[in-house]
Amino acid sequence: MTETADEGETGQSFREAVQYETSFVMTGTFEQDGQTAEAEGRFNGGNFYMRFEQDGQVTESYWVDGDHYLVADGQCFLNPGRGGVSGAFDPDNVRKNPEDLPEVTAKGTTTIDGETMLVYEFASESAAGVENQATYYVSAETGYLRRVEGDFGTIDYHSWGTADPVFAPDMDCQSY
Template identity: 30%
Template sequence: MTDGVSRRRTLALFGTTTAAALAGCSDDDSSDDDGSGGFGPQTGGEGNGGGTDDAEVEDTGPAPEDVTYGDIVAFESSFAVDIEITGEMPATGTQVVHEGDYRVEIEEEGGPVVEMYGIDGEHYINVMGNCEFDSRDPEDGSYVDTDLEPDSSVVSNQAVGTATIGGEEVYVFEDDAETIYVSVDTGYPIRSETENQQVDFHSWGATQPITLPDECD
């Protein structure tokens, strides 16, 4: 819908980034992670749509004819998402965005946790405490675009229905294979779904600055 979720290629990076990172730490079972993962204090999402990732969608009927995506949707430069991927490469993860910077944490089923950071135009990859600078465009490591402003091709899309997610009323929009649910009250996206993935948005305007872990300094 925003050209931000469906085109991300985070999992495509795993074949090279994970192997390269593990090559430098294959004899090291430890991690420098302090256990918090950095997401607890950075998300801070009370009152911003958090906690919906396990909630089922319950259809409530048709949408008013005059509700378009461009008219209703709202965004902030800071937000967080919970990610669930199914299919051939199951994975779960999170992404925190703060004013253009981001931190992604993705874990493939049976694989290591991979962290990717995009800060001040630079990209870092951290696997099992082995952190390396990566010369690729930082946007290649973000699963959801850091700028979710809708493009002109979707602003006129009309809502196809209404529903509730975790008790919150949402408008339902569709764009090709993607379905996105937008809060009736706030205009913030709540969830995006495709055949093999679910992304739940929360913590709009409530994240804190992203910082690199000590092992990346």
């Protein structure tokens, strides 16, 4: 939870402040057209898992070793060769192309769960997969992205460098 806010630029740009690891966990609440959806995901070593729930319906997506798996209603579908994860979700892409991150300066600080955060506002898909204007909270201590808030909802990030591996679903899958 965001607890306080101090306005005023901190002098450190987002590009300088943010750090990424090869794994992380994310949870989010998304709102669109009066509907709310919950999501949780895990990224590790280029593989990504996402569980999405809306109106009691659960869909799981796995992007593993270049393949995309979709699990819904007890069925698994495999789309071979379609497993590329968006560059915004892949910390390796961000590390290889830091110039894609904005040079925007922190507009102030706040605390989330007792931890000091640098606060940035900008629109950039390269930072966290968010295309519209959003507020980004980066840990002043670790440099890890902690939260992104915008019109779409809220995404929280944690377990940087310690997320469990992502494997293909353990079930028979139909190719499509």
